[in-house]
C-alpha cells in the first residue's frame with residue numbers, strides 16, 4: 001500500500017518505518033528541514049532501540065522516503081496519517097494547530113480519493129473537524145479515520161510491530177476494511193483490530209492513558225502512607241499486582257509520571273470533560289497526586305539538609321530522560337527535581353546514557369554533565385536517582401561510597417534493597433519503604 005505520514009517525530013518515524021518493514025511504500029513528511037535532511041543522509045534524530053536498523057533496511061530497499069513536500073506525499077499516498085504534535089496549550093487543552101494546519105494543506109493536495117487518518121492523540125471531535133477543514137479545500141472524495149497510537153517510547157518498535165490491539169475508528173466500514181488490511185501483518189498472532197466509531201476511538205486513547213496514570217498515582221499516594229505506617233510499598237505492590245484483576249504493571253512507586261503523553265493527555269481529558277459539563281474528579285486527583293509525589297521527593301532531599309538553603313551542596317543525578325531507553329526529556333521528572341535543587345542553591349552534575357544531548361539543549365550550562373555515572377558522583381554530597389536505566393541497577397557501591405563526600409543516596413525509583421544499602425553503610429532514602 002502507499003502510505004504517507006505527516007509529522008516525523010517519535011510516533012511518525014516509528015510507525016512509518018514499521019509500515020515500510022511490512023512491505024508498504026512509505027513517505028515520511030515533516031516541515032522540519034533539518035530533520036528530513038538528517039534522515040535523508042542516514043542519521044536518525046531520536047534514540048529508540050532498533051529504529052536505526054529498520055530505517056536503514058527500508059531506505060536501502062527503497063520502501064521508505066523522506067520529504068518536506070506535503071503535496072507530493074498526499075498525491076502518492078492512498079492512506080495519509082497525521083502524526084504531528086498535540087502539545088498542551090496555555091490552558092492545558094490540546095493545542096491542535098499543527099493538526100489543523102496539516103489538515104488544510106492535505107485538503108489542498110487532495111486530487112483523487114484519499115483516506116486521512118488521525119494518529120496523533122486528539123480530543124474527541126477532532127477527526128471530524130479535520131474532515132470539515134479538508135472539505136473546505138477540496139471537492140474530491142475522501143474519508144477520515146481515527147487510529148490512535150499506543151506505542152511506548154523505549155519499546156516502540158516492538159509495540160508497533162506486535163501491538164496488543166489496533167484501534168480503528170471509522171464512519172464507513174469500507175475505510176475500516178482498508179485499514180484492517182494495512183494492519184493485518186501486525187496482528188498475525190491473533191491480537192484484535194478493534195473497529196469502532198471515530199469518537200469512541202479518540203476517547204479510547206485518552207481513557208487508556210488516564211487509567212494508566214491513575215494506577216501510577218494510586219500507588220504513589222499509597223507509598224506515602226506506607227512510609228508513615230511502616231509498610232513496604234514494594235511488598236504491597238507485589239501483593240496486589242499478583243491479583244489478575246489488578247495486574248503487576250504500572251504499580252511501581254516512584255517520582256510520579258512524566259513524559260510527552262501522560263501529563264498532557266490527562267490534562268486534556270479533564271478539559272474536554274469540563275467543556276462538556278462533566279467533572280472527572282478521579283483524574284483531577286490523579287494529577288494532584290502526581291504533583292505531590294514529585295514535591296514529596298524534593299522535600300525528602302531538602303529535609304535531609306535541614307530544609308534550608310542548599311548553597312554549597314553538589315549532587316550527582318543519574319537519569320534525565322522521563323523513562324529508560326529513550327532520549328525524550330519532555331516533562332521529565334528530572335527537570336522538576338533539578339529546578340527545585342538549583343533554586344535552593346545546589347549544584348548538579350548529571351549523567352544519562354542517552355538523554356544528555358536533549359537535556360543539554362534545554363538546560364544549557366545550568367548544570368554540569370558527567371561522561372559516566374561514576375564521574376557524576378565524584379566529590380558529590382549525595383547521589384540522586386531519577387530514571388531507572390538498567391545500568392544503574394547493579395553499580396559498584398564501594399566505588400560510589402568512596403567517591404561521595406557522604407554516603408547518601410536519594411533513590412526516586414526504588415532500585416536497591418534498603419537493608420543491603422544499610423549494611424553497606426549508606427544513608428539510603430527511597431520511596432514508600
Ligand code: NAD
Nearest residue numbers: 007008009010011030031032084085086098120121149153
Ligand atoms: P514529536 O514532537 O516527536 O513529532 C511531531 C512532528 O511533527 C515533529 O517532527 C514536527 O516537526 C512535525 N510537524 C509539526 N508541524 C508539522 C506540519 N505542519 N507538517 C508536517 N510535520 C509537522 O511528537 P510525537 O511524540 O511523535 O507525538 C505525535 C503525536 O502522537 C502526539 O499527538 C502524541 O500525543 C501522540 N503519541 C505520542 C506517543 C509518544 O510516546 N511519543 C505515543 C502515542 C501517541
